[in-house]
Amino acid sequence: MSFLRACFVAFLACVAVYEPCVRAWSKEGHAMTCKIAQDLLEPEARHAVQMLLPDYAKGDLSSLCVWPDQVRHWYKYRWTSPLHFIDTPDQACNFKYQRDCHDPKGVKDMCVAGAIRNFTEQLSHYHHGSSDRRYNMTEALLFLAHFMGDIHQPMHVGFTSDQGGNAVELRWFRHKSNLHHVWDREIILTAAADYYGKDINLLQQHIQGNFTHGIWSSDLATWRKCSHISSCVNKYAAESLEMACKWGYKGVESGDTLSDDYFNSRLPVVMKRIAQGGVRLAMILNRVLAGDSLEMDETLAAT
Ligand SMILES: [Zn+2]
Numbered sequence: 001m002s003f004l005r006a007c008f009v010a011f012l013a014c015v016a017v018y019e020p021c022v023r024a025w026s027k028e029g030h031a032m033t034c035k036i037a038q039d040l041l042e043p044e045a046r047h048a049v050q051m052l053l054p055d056y057a058k059g060d061l062s063s064l065c066v067w068p069d070q071v072r073h074w075y076k077y078r079w080t081s082p083l084h085f086i087d088t089p090d091q092a093c094n095f096k097y098q099r100d101c102h103d104p105k106g107v108k109d110m111c112v113a114g115a116i117r118n119f120t121e122q123l124s125h126y127h128h129g130s131s132d133r134r135y136n137m138t139e140a141l142l143f144l145a146h147f148m149g150d151i152h153q154p155m156h157v158g159f160t161s162d163q164g165g166n167a168v169e170l171r172w173f174r175h176k177s178n179l180h181h182v183w184d185r186e187i188i189l190t191a192a193a194d195y196y197g198k199d200i201n202l203l204q205q206h207i208q209g210n211f212t213h214g215i216w217s218s219d220l221a222t223w224r225k226c227s228h229i230s231s232c233v234n235k236y237a238a239e240s241l242e243m244a245c246k247w248g249y250k251g252v253e254s255g256d257t258l259s260d261d262y263f264n265s266r267l268p269v270v271m272k273r274i275a276q277g278g279v280r281l282a283m284i285l286n287r288v289l290a291g292d293s294l295e296m297d298e299t300l301a302a303t
Contacts, residue, residue: 025149026185027066028192029274032204033149034062036278037285039208045282045289048126052138061145068146080143083115084150086237087160093245112151113233119144120229120284120294127291145281151236152277154243154269155183165248171257179252182262187270190263207275216275223276224283229294236280243269 025033038061041049050059057063071077072084082103103110109118122140150156158164158180165179172186188203196202210216216223226232247269252258287294 025153030065030149031062033277034065037281040282042286045285048289052141082110085156086111115147116233124288148281149277152273154240154248155180157240158244
């Protein structure tokens with residue numbers, strides 16, 4: 001397929017299902033999640049990640065963490081597009097909603113929770129000598145790293161009716177934005193500009209300091225707790241939905257202007273979710289790349 005045709009098909013795909021083409025932590029959010037994770041890798045997993053990364057990544061997982069967003073509308077990877085989020089009905093904030101993992105056509109396990117289970121299972125074959133040729137282990141690593149970021153971004157478990165906040169158009173201080181983008185990027189960039197001299201690395205170091213010796217250090221063991229991958233991803237999604245209700249949507253309507261109050265009260269939530277995504281990604285990699293199956297259901301092997 002020619003490049004132009006591929007672009008056209010990708011464009012049609014976005015239009016046909018009315019799916020917003022911007023739906024993910026920003027590259028900054030994903031990079032921080034992956035840097036935090038890579039710093040927490042134990043020798044065996046650290047070595048495996050180095051072996052799986054292509055040479056041009058120069059050993060830096062964070063340089064490729066946004067790759068699944070870059071390829072999701074390419075013809076070859078279009079099937080991965082629904083894997084970046086979970087569809088949630090509007091009433092979800094009013095009662096304990098049991099999320100159903102499926103894509104817009106109803107295909108089971110085609111959501112971010114199913115994707116994390118699937119790619120974790122694929123990666124667990126690495127320990128057996130990476131001889132299972134059904135899987136591309138490098139892609140499995142990059143997808144898992146990316147989706148662990150996405151599932152921790154509360155608006156990725158936002159409502160189907162407003163496309164996870166993408167359809168809630170508003171102003172972020174003086175410029176036009178939307179609620180999803182506020183959580184993907186605006187809060188992170190405003191924090192970097194206001195408190196860290198526009199240096200994202202300093203923001204990341206602050207986040208890391210909070211769990212190594214700061215306010216979240218006693219929470220680390222709880223964050224890492226995971227005996228079965230299915231229940232763990234369900235927990236991460238439930239946390240995100242709760243935060244989307246309590247902090248994302250609450251008090252916000254289309255046409256609003258969000259500024260200092262919203263920013264100051266939500267920044268700690270964004271920082272915590274990036275920290276949790278990184279810590280838990282490291283936990284999964286440390287375990288599956290060292291031979292712990294995380295008690296995966298074998299029937300989830302192929303997607
Ligand atoms: Zn994504």
